[in-house]
Amino acid sequence: MKKPKYIFVTGGVTSSLGKGIIAASLAKLLQERGYSVTIQKLDPYINIDPGTLNPYEHGECYVTDDGAETDLDLGHYERFLNIPTSQANNVTTGRIYQSVINKERKGEYLGKTVQVIPHITDEIKNRIQLLGKTEKFDIIITEIGGTVGDIESLPYVESVRQLLWELGHENAIVIHLTLIPYLAAAGELKTKPTQHSVKMLMQSGVSPDILVCRTEYKISDSIKNKLALFCNVKKEDVIESIDAATIYDVPNLMLIEGLDNVVLKKLGLTNNKQPELKEWNNFLKGFKNPKNTIEIGLIGKYVELHDAYKSISESFIHAGAKNEVKVNINWIHSEDLTIDNVPKRLKNLNGILVAPGFGERGIEGKIEAVKYARENNIPFLGICLGMQMAVIEFSRNVLGLQNANSTEMNNKTPYPVIDLMEEQKSVTNFGGTMRLGAWDCKLAKNSKVKNIYKKELISERHRHRYEFNNDYLEQIKKFGMVATGKNPKTNLVEVIEIPSHPWFIGVQYHPEYKSTVLNPHPLFVDFVKASLEHSLN
Ligand code: GLN
Secondary structure: OOOOEEEEEEEOOOOOOOHHHHHHHHHHHHHHOOOOEEEEEEEOOOOOOHHHOOHHHHOOOEEOOOOOEEOOHHHHHHHHHOOOOOHHHEEEHHHHHHHHHHHHHOOOOOOOOOOHHHHHHHHHHHHHHHHHHHOOOOEEEEEEOOOOOOHHHHHHHHHHHHHHHHHOOOOEEEEEEEEOOEEOOOOEEOOHHHHHHHHHHHHOOOOOOEEEEEEOOOOOHHHHHHHHHHHOOOHHHEEEEEOOOOHHHHHHHHHHHOHHHHHHHHOOOOOOOOOOOHHHHHHHHHHHOOOEEEEEEEEEOOOOOHHHHHHHHHHHHHHHHHHOEEEEEEEEEHHHOOOOOHHHHHOOOOEEEEOOOOOOOOHHHHHHHHHHHHHOOOOEEEEOHHHHHHHHHHHHHOOOOOOOEEOOOOOOOOOEEEEEOHHHOOOOOOOOOOEEEEEEEEEOOOOHHHHHHOOOEEEEEEEEOEEEOHHHHHHHHHOOOEEEEEOOOOOOEEEEEOOOOOOEEEEOOOHHHHOOOOOOOHHHHHHHHHHHHHHHO
């Protein structure tokens, strides 16, 4: 088997420069040239995975088909590359230490003192190379989380240093993403922070091959020359990454800058196939030339931080482009909604999405939003907790089951319409113990969802502990809410809809994790379409 080539992406000066987007854009260009590419994220925090993190800390927790709870950058990788990622694509310091400590307890180090070098770095290097061993990739891009100079990134940078030697420089290169700040008072772009961050990287024995420079203004030749001189790179290896209107412009910008060319040259790969980005640009055309605008209410409890709902907002971009509609997301805090203000707060919306979530905070507001959507024929999509809220609302207000609830919120409710799954009852650990990853779902004939997906058997990703309580299946059906998607093996309810409503669907799974630029998710596409129809009426 041919050995893959490795590209390491480090970050300098500040965080939030968009390493994930640069990595994904480069990967896209390489993919367009015919290479099979994947991207991996190394996160320097000690949590085993972000599953236990509050979304305010780190944004959304993304979920892969194989049930890994991961950093949200993996969502960008999938959305750009249109191929699934897996557990191996996200590694945290917690996971590295856990496996080293487990080995130590099993006596696998044969009495040796277990140390950061070589034991932790060996584990990191193994994880970096794992993707190349299990699947066939021509190129593996590894993004090192954090900023060069952070204490917790040091073992990762050291592992990169070792790998560069072991793999040989024609097989592994380093891209350093950095910031060129603009000083308004001086009217100048400044290179000094980059010089310092490259020096810091060099102190760890790693010399960047390519600099990608985030900037608000065009970088002149003289600045490129200066960066080249001070940072041990050639001028052509200094790539400008100017602020873009949308992250989806970045592959084109990197193409113009020739990032893919420089990378291929350094890796000794010859390839004359120019990236065309045909389908990608088709999507951009739809996205940038909307014919209409719709207002979607996203009701959640982490709305102050839009990253907490990253995959949902990106899914709306994909679905909007497909419908040539601009989707305006109205971020609505569920705790702000009351019976009294709901009509006023939601009256201008063409569609209402009740978001996933955990715990009691804000659920009564979500229930009010569902009720408003149901009674006023506004297209409604409930995702995970949002679907559970739709069931609770229907049980309380249509079936008349007072105080119906999920046992997550009230374990003494007289009507536990949403209840803990049997196999969850003995679970005591929080991390990685939910129903996670891809599960099959069979859609009912003649249902709206079946029409939308245009197939009977689907597979969607999950992240939850609670489920629709099948004891109530007949009752809700009698009153007009139908379970139109079920797991074929367990009979667990995956989808509910109200056929008498123009568009009312709740899904126990997370469709947003599977929407990509080239494959917008059918549920979002149809929800946007229905919301557009609502806006035109
Ligand atoms: N809290 C709910 C559960 O665990 C829903 C989870 C979610 O929305 N992801 O079932």
